[in-house]
Amino acid sequence: MVNNGKKRKKVPSSVPPRKQRMVCLMSEEEVQIVDRYLEKYQITNKARWLRETILAFIHQKMEEDYPTLFKEHDMRR
Numbered sequence: 104m105v106n107n108g109k110k111r112k113k114v115p116s117s118v119p120p121r122k123q124r125m126v127c128l129m130s131e132e133e134v135q136i137v138d139r140y141l142e143k144y145q146i147t148n149k150a151r152w153l154r155e156t157i158l159a160f161i162h163q164k165m166e167e168d169y170p171t172l173f174k175e176h177d178m179r180r
Contacts, residue, residue: 129137137149146152171178 140146141149141152
């Protein structure tokens with residue numbers, strides 16, 4: 104692309120910058136499994152996929168474990 108002397112204005116991101124790092128170690132086999140999955144489903148952003156997958160799992164578990172006024176057995180009666 105030709106710039107023609109014009110400066111681009113950077114659009115501010117609606118998402119705050121991520122500054123916290125999490126690291127996990129995986130075996131070669133685990134890495135191969137993840138890489139095959141990403142290739143099969145044409146996922147190009149591994150970090151985003153990992154973040155969304157982990158947070159979706161946590162969110163689902165929190166929904167399941169949410170305290171209720173009655174136990175499940177009492178609600179089924």
